[in-house]
Amino acid sequence: MEYFDTFVSILGSAIRLSIPLLFTALAGLFSERAGIFDIGLEGKMLASAFAAACAAYWTGNAWAGLGAGIFVSIIFSMLHGFASITNRGNQIVSGVALNFIAAGLTIVLGTAWFNQGGRTGQVPPEGRFSGIVLPGAEMMRDVPIIGPLYANVISGNNILTYIAFLMVPLSWWVLYRTRFGLRLRAVGENPGAVDTAGVSVVWLRYRALIVTGFLAGFAGTYLSIAQSAAFINNMSAGKGYIALAALIFAKWKPVPVMFACLLFGFLDAFANFMQGKSIPMIGEVPVQIFQALPYILTCVLLAGFIGVARPPKAGGVAYTKER
Amino acid sequence: MNLQSSANEPAIELVGIDKKFGTVHANKNINLSVGKGSIHGIIGENGAGKSTLMSILYGFYHADEGEIRIQGRPVTIRDSQAAIAAGIGMVHQHFMLVENFTVLENVMLGAEGGQLLAKGVAGARKELKRLETDYGLDVDPDALIEELPVGNQQRVEILKALYRGADILILDEPTGVLTPAEADHLFRILQVLRDQGKTIILITHKLREIMAITDTVSVMRRGEMVATRKTAETTVTELAELMVGRRVLLRVEKGDANPGPVLLSVKNLTVKDGRGVTMVDDVSFDVRAGEIVGIAGVAGNGQSELLEALAGIRKPVSGEILIDGKPVGAADPAALRQLGLAHIPEDRHHMGLVLKFEEYENSILGYHHDPRYGRGSMLDLDAVRKSAEEQIEKYDIRPPNARLKTANFSGGNQQKIVVAREIERDPKMLLVGQPTRGVDIGAIEFIHRRIIEMRGAGKAVLLVSVELDEIRSLSDRILVMFAGKVVGEKTSDADEQTLGLMMAGIAA
Numbered sequence: 043m044e045y046f047d048t049f050v051s052i053l054g055s056a057i058r059l060s061i062p063l064l065f066t067a068l069a070g071l072f073s074e075r076a077g078i079f080d081i082g083l084e085g086k087m088l089a090s091a092f093a094a095a096c097a098a099y100w101t102g103n104a105w106a107g108l109g110a111g112i113f114v115s116i117i118f119s120m121l122h123g124f125a126s127i128t129n130r131g132n133q134i135v136s137g138v139a140l141n142f143i144a145a146g147l148t149i150v151l152g153t154a155w156f157n158q159g160g161r162t163g164q165v166p167p168e169g170r171f172s173g174i175v176l177p178g179a180e181m182m183r184d185v186p187i188i189g190p191l192y193a194n195v196i197s198g199n200n201i202l203t204y205i206a207f208l209m210v211p212l213s214w215w216v217l218y219r220t221r222f223g224l225r226l227r228a229v230g231e232n233p234g235a236v237d238t239a240g241v242s243v244v245w246l247r248y249r250a251l252i253v254t255g256f257l258a259g260f261a262g263t264y265l266s267i268a269q270s271a272a273f274i275n276n277m278s279a280g281k282g283y284i285a286l287a288a289l290i291f292a293k294w295k296p297v298p299v300m301f302a303c304l305l306f307g308f309l310d311a312f313a314n315f316m317q318g319k320s321i322p323m324i325g326e327v328p329v330q331i332f333q334a335l336p337y338i339l340t341c342v343l344l345a346g347f348i349g350v351a352r353p354p355k356a357g358g359v360a361y362t363k364e365r
Numbered sequence: 366m367n368l369q370s371s372a373n374e375p376a377i378e379l380v381g382i383d384k385k386f387g388t389v390h391a392n393k394n395i396n397l398s399v400g401k402g403s404i405h406g407i408i409g410e411n412g413a414g415k416s417t418l419m420s421i422l423y424g425f426y427h428a429d430e431g432e433i434r435i436q437g438r439p440v441t442i443r444d445s446q447a448a449i450a451a452g453i454g455m456v457h458q459h460f461m462l463v464e465n466f467t468v469l470e471n472v473m474l475g476a477e478g479g480q481l482l483a484k485g486v487a488g489a490r491k492e493l494k495r496l497e498t499d500y501g502l503d504v505d506p507d508a509l510i511e512e513l514p515v516g517n518q519q520r521v522e523i524l525k526a527l528y529r530g531a532d533i534l535i536l537d538e539p540t541g542v543l544t545p546a547e548a549d550h551l552f553r554i555l556q557v558l559r560d561q562g563k564t565i566i567l568i569t570h571k572l573r574e575i576m577a578i579t580d581t582v583s584v585m586r587r588g589e590m591v592a593t594r595k596t597a598e599t600t601v602t603e604l605a606e607l608m609v610g611r612r613v614l615l616r617v618e619k620g621d622a623n624p625g626p627v628l629l630s631v632k633n634l635t636v637k638d639g640r641g642v643t644m645v646d647d648v649s650f651d652v653r654a655g656e657i658v659g660i661a662g663v664a665g666n667g668q669s670e671l672l673e674a675l676a677g678i679r680k681p682v683s684g685e686i687l688i689d690g691k692p693v694g695a696a697d698p699a700a701l702r703q704l705g706l707a708h709i710p711e712d713r714h715h716m717g718l719v720l721k722f723e724e725y726e727n728s729i730l731g732y733h734h735d736p737r738y739g740r741g742s743m744l745d746l747d748a749v750r751k752s753a754e755e756q757i758e759k760y761d762i763r764p765p766n767a768r769l770k771t772a773n774f775s776g777g778n779q780q781k782i783v784v785a786r787e788i789e790r791d792p793k794m795l796l797v798g799q800p801t802r803g804v805d806i807g808a809i810e811f812i813h814r815r816i817i818e819m820r821g822a823g824k825a826v827l828l829v830s831v832e833l834d835e836i837r838s839l840s841d842r843i844l845v846m847f848a849g850k851v852v853g854e855k856t857s858d859a860d861e862q863t864l865g866l867m868m869a870g871i872a873a
Binding site for chain 2: 218219220221222223224225227228231232234235236237238239240241355363
């Protein structure tokens with residue numbers, strides 16, 4: 043029973059850690075399926091985390107924080123679009139540049155405005171998204187197996203967590219069941235087909251990037267005002283890249299993306315749990331080994347264990363009408 | 366009958382269309398009238414302005430001057446959307462299909478019939494069914510494009526245009542990627558479409574297709590529409606002359622072969638492709654000095670792999686290749702070059718050239734160790750450019766500019782760059798793959814003459830081509846490949862039908 047409690051606690055932690063990955067990976071899904079590589083997910087997450095923390099600190103309203111996070115993330119996404127769609131620049135360079143801008147700007151502005159070495163002020167409780175206890179959680183708690191799972195894993199999360207999981211079927215529905223989704227998938231494979239069908243490639247790709255900005259805004263917001271209560275320097279800490287890895291691991295499909303993010307979240311939670319614990323026969327293992335696990339796994343998986351991951355065919359290439 | 370009606374009611378008229386790109390005058394005062402319910406061919410060399418004209422019709426470009434009239438009404442075609450609305454459908458040379466979509470999804474793309482796909486699907490299925498029964502365009506709507514043969518993919522392109530209500534169908538070099546049987550099938554479909562009142566414009570550089578299927582034909586040369594004829598009243602020779610602007614020899618004249626000793630010998634060669642499928646199966650033959658041996662066959666019957674094995678690019682599974690009677694060891698293109706083997710690869714874009722290089726850089730690819738071009742690891746760029754300029758002059762490569770990016774040369778001139786590079790090294794043996802694919806008629810004549818000259822100079826030439834005409838007019842001996850085996854040998858006077866049957870694996 044003790045093992046089960048531990049497992050439940052790791053699972054709950056895994057869910058919380060996988061949410062920013064899930065939002066970000068879904069954000070990347072829209073961009074990359076439309077043929078725009080987005081290495082700048084990390085920067086969008088960081089910039090929106092900062093914006094959300096600032097807005098929530100000043101207004102004391104979590105929803106204002108979310109709005110600011112989304113707004114800034116969409117601005118970043120549009121900059122990426124302006125460089126790589128309108129001006130046909132290199133998408134990787136543009137994305138990396140945005141990452142640098144986000145890393146630098148959040149420190150400079152944060153220091154200038156809050157004077158706490160890059161931290162923003164502590165966001166008051168009403169400016170944060172806090173856990174929601176689902177009905178019946180207390181009653182269920184004593185039911186074996188299901189009870190603790192329901193009370194500690196499913197219930198008690200903040201609203202953004204539930205939104206994240208709702209986004210998965212919603213993304214699937216948009217991509218596979220709507221006109222926008224059909225065109226978006228087509229433009230990532232063969233923009234010529236979309237253009238000759240009389241649909242604007244440029245506008246379609248911009249719309250995809252708006253969706254990307256929107257979803258990445260949730261991820262940043264979650265980091266600063268749901269998971270914590272302030273913005274901290276470089277708080278995205280490479281999660282944008284892990285999300286990108288999850289996206290590739292999931293072969294650019296929404297439901298597998300969710301499982302990939304949960305897996306990476308679980309590894310992260312497991313690493314936290316193993317901190318300072320000793321393994322029978324081996325003894326205490328340096329925590330860094332566990333912290334490195336998600337990255338090692340990423341390398342191993344991407345190196346061929348998932349079969350051929352075929353990216354959208356037109357990805358990374360700016361569209362030029364041919365003669 | 367179709368000619369009669371066409372004279373009365375034109376489906377599409379171009380009046381004084383003019384288009385310049387900077388200093389290039391791509392279309393000069395073009396006038397064209399295509400009758401309703403007819404098949405009209407537009408023929409011209411690469412760069413004659415055919416594609417520009419069609420791009421103007423489909424809204425990719427805007428004419429600087431001139432008017433387009435559809436069914437008698439003047440229209441402005443701002444973009445593809447407007448072209449579709451005007452009833453124009455286009456089948457592009459490179460298919461505009463999403464390969465991992467189904468046929469149905471491709472057909473619906475851009476004409477989904479609502480925000481949600483579910484609404485349009487049933488209607489689209491019904492419409493596809495109707496098009497299938499009306500025009501004999503049968504394709505499984507749920508098949509993935511990437512799993513369809515090329516001929517069926519092209520049918521999907523036609524379906525896309527018809528689904529959008531096209532009355533005028535433009536096909537840009539439609540048979541370039543098709544097997545002869547698929548091309549015949551396409552022509553039957555086009556005839557049905559015409560008989561049901563559709564107007565078809567066929568752009569091609571293949572004279573034979575024009576003669577076979579069109580009702581009327583226009584010839585373009587250097588941006589101008591130089592002539593329009595009724596197909597029944599013209600000849601291949603006249604059209605070829607109009608295209609090039611001078612007399613062209615369609616059949617190369619050559620003397621009798623004077624074969625010498627065996628230079629290249631292949632014994633029981635077996636080659637597998639990347640997937641492990643046997644593509645060349647126990648093939649043996651000799652090529653003598655001073656003869657051209659042609660390998661005929663439908664694309665994909667092992668010719669490419671054979672050529673690659675001989676050029677040292679692909680390692681054979683078993684068998685022997687002998688040059689001058691000596692077995693060649695491990696596959697190594699550089700070593701083979703040392704032995705006097707030159708190779709004009711089948712696909713100049715992937716194997717013959719680096720398109721982003723300037724012309725002079727490509728003119729020494731694979732020969733950069735030649736002491737003439739520098740010492741040690743340093744290149745003597747002046748020497749390289751000088752030799753490139755000599756080749757440009759000798760092979761009439763246009764524009765004559767060794768510093769121009771290779772991608773900016775036309776297909777024919779790109780091919781001449783490769784031919785010049787390989788022939789100028791004075792090899793003993795020459796492997797030639799598809800020497801005139803995507804090359805215009807003037808350059809074809811030029812390249813054919815060079816190959817004949819090599820034979821006259823006592824070189825051993827092995828020619829692989831899917832163009833049966835080319836094989837027949839150049840080769841002294843013809844080997845036919847089918848399913849990886851050489852199924853027979855004929856002399857160059859073998860008739861087309863016999864060879865065709867052998868290529869289909871029916872007779873030996």
